[in-house]
Amino acid sequence: GNKFPGTNVCGRSDVKHDKVVGGQPASLGSWPWIAVLGYRTDINLKIEWLCGGALINDKYVVTAAHCVVNIGEKILAVVRLGEHDLNENVFDGANPITIDVEKVITHEEYKSFTHTPDIALV
Numbered sequence: 001g002n003k004f005p006g007t008n009v010c011g012r013s014d015v016k017h018d019k020v021v022g023g024q025p026a027s028l029g030s031w032p033w034i035a036v037l038g039y040r041t042d043i044n045l046k047i048e049w050l051c052g053g054a055l056i057n058d059k060y061v062v063t064a065a066h067c068v069v070n071i072g073e074k075i076l077a078v079v080r081l082g083e084h085d086l087n088e089n090v091f092d093g094a095n096p097i098t099i100d101v102e103k104v105i106t107h108e109e110y111k112s113f114t115h116t117p118d119i120a121l122v
Helices: none
Strands: 034-040 048-055 061-063 075-081 097-100
Touching: 034 061, 048 075
Parallel strands: none
Antiparallel strands: 034 048, 034 075, 048 061, 075 097
16 A cells, blocks of 8 residues: 655654744654645645645544545545645745555544544554
């Protein structure tokens, strides 16, 4: 199956501060495990980036179950890693990779009306 590229140290960033005050842009590559989930429809093949997740190993991204269950006409199609700015008109120096979704595993007790437990693997 598809595998994501490894990072040197999972879950560690070179960012020296841990507080968000005033919202500063992240530096390129500072959060390598952050993933963005891309959706399409059968009619519109253009990818829409609607949910996020976190890379937890070389095969899986953890996300919210509400991002993969009862999503209407949308089809979860791809996961992107290494993205910096989703605006296609901005050159940000990033070299993201986009990988097709092979499988989605939702928590077996997930209830869409309460959104609990709201966790899934992609």
